[in-house]
Every structure is written in structure tokens, then in C-alpha cells.
Amino acid sequence: MALAALLGLVVVVRANGAALEVDTEWMNEIIEHRSTVWQVPSLFMNTLGGGLFGVFVVPLVIILVLVLIKRPWAAGYYLGATVLSAVGVQLLKQVFGRARPEDMLVTSDFGSFPSGHVANAATMAVCLAIIFPRLWVVLAGAAYTIVMLLSRTYLGAHWLTDTIGGLLLGAGVAIVLWAPVAAKLDGERALAARRRLERQRKRQKTLTS
Structure with missing residues (x-):
């Protein structure tokens, strides 16, 4: 969160909240190459990562799954x-009050910095990579976050630096909160592994008997 706030401070000090040069160059490239081929998946990501579905439904499903597989600390x-992460996004939006780009293809709430969609995606990606430390989980989470970042700028909902701020905020929150519960999560994961091993042994005994 501190890194995201620092980036927001840079934006305010250097450009008084207006777009930086990197923002305008990136947005101009996006507008020049817009097409319906990319608009549909971008709109899908807009729904998936925000609103009631992205903010409440997706996290609730993940939490319920974690509870069902007996991972209460992870939940x-x-x-x-x-x-x-969500509170941090709203707080920074209030603090910086940055205007959104003019060429938006979707309607959004106040405050462009930081991107709530990207912060949400980064939080989910890092949390799941910590809870399930497997390569495919890490790669899937990274890909999802990058696609979300690109979709937000493609739709004109955010400047590039807004999405970077959201990435720093979401990932930072997940890492900071991990520190005090790391031992509990490790113990819980080890217990889950032992349970899986016991189930496998029971199935093998059943098959051989």
C-alpha cells in the first residue's frame, strides 16, 4: 500500500493529478488500435473483476471453497x-481524486487512481499463490492480473499508472498480511497434505483387499 501511495504522490506532485507522459502515450496507442475483437474480452474482464460479482461473489466462492477443504486460516x-485491499483502494481514491481518461468505453465510479479491478486481481493472485504454492497457480494468477491491467487501459477506464498503483496495492496487502499468519498457513497446508496421503493409502488398501 505504501508503494501505491508513493506512486500516487509522484503523480500528484509531477502532474497535479493529470496524466503523465507515459500515460498519454500508452492511451494514444490503445485508442489507435482499438477493435471489437479485443473489446468483448475486455468487457468480460470488466464484469469479472469489479462490481458485485468481482468484489463479493468471486471472493465469497473462494472463501467457501477454502472452508470446505478445511483451510480456515487460509479463508x-x-x-x-x-x-x-478494497478499503485501501477507496482510501487512495479519496486522497488523490485523480480524473479518469476521457475516452472511456465503460462507466466507472469516482477516482482513477488506483485501479480497483487490478488491485482486486493482484490480491487474489498473490493470496492464492501463497495458499497453493504451485507453479501453475502462480502463472495463472500472473496472467489474470496482466490481462486485467491491459483490459482496464484498453477500455479507457484507467491510466497506465493507475493500474500499476492497483497492482502494487493489491500485491502489497497480500504480502503484508501473509507475514503474521505464514506459520499457520504452512501448518494448515502440511496437515492438508497428510490428509490427502492418508486418503490415498486407504484407497490403495481398499483396491488391494
Whole structure:
């Protein structure tokens, strides 16, 4: 969150909240190459990562799954990170009050910095990579976050630096909250692994008997 706030401070000090040169260059490239081929998936990402579905439904499903597979510490960690990330986004939006780009293809709430969609995606990606430390989870989370970042600028909902700020905020919150519960999550994961091993042994005994 501190890194995201620092980036926001740079934006305010250097450009008084207006777009930086990198923002305008990136946006001009996007507008020049817009097409319906990319607009449809971008609109899908807009729904998936925001609104009631992205902010409430997706996190709730993940938390319920974690509870069902007997990972209560992981569920609590994910809930805390999601809530803190969302609160951080709204706080920074209020503090910086940055105007959104003019060439928007979707309607959005106040405050362009930071991107709530990207912060939400980054929080989810980092949390799941910590809870399930497998390569495919890391790669899938990274890909999802990058696609979300690109879709937000493609739709003109955010400047590039808004999405970077959201990335720093979301990932930062997930990492900071992980520190105090790391031992609990590791113990819970080890217990889950032992349970899987016991189930496999029971199935093998059943098949051989």
C-alpha cells in the first residue's frame, strides 16, 4: 500500500493529478488500435473483476471453497486481504481524486487512481499463490492480473499508472498480511497434505483387499 501511495504522490506532485507522459502515450496507442475483437474480452474482464460479482461473489466462492477443504486460516487470510485491499483502494481514491481518461468505453465510479479491478486481481493472485504454492497457480494468477491491467487501459477506464498503483496495492496487502499468519498457513497446508496421503493409502488398501 505504501508503494501505491508513493506512486500516487509522484503523480500528484509531477502532474497535479493529470496524466503523465507515459500515460498519454500508452492511451494514444490503445485508442489507435482499438477493435471489437479485443473489446468483448475486455468487457468480460470488466464484469469479472469489479462490481458485485468481482468484489463479493468471486471472493465469497473462494472463501467457501477454502472452508470446505478445511483451510480456515487460509479463508481468514484471504478475507482479510480482500477487505483491506478494497478499503485501501477507496482510501487512495479519496486522497488523490485523480480524473479518469476521457475516452472511456465503460462507466466507472469516482477516482482513477488506483485501479480497483487490478488491485482486486493482484490480491487474489498473490493470496492464492501463497495458499497453493504451485507453479501453475502462480502463472495463472500472473496472467489474470496482466490481462486485467491491459483490459482496464484498453477500455479507457484507467491510466497506465493507475493500474500499476492497483497492482502494487493489491500485491502489497497480500504480502503484508501473509507475514503474521505464514506459520499457520504452512501448518494448515502440511496437515492438508497428510490428509490427502492418508486418503490415498486407504484407497490403495481398499483396491488391494
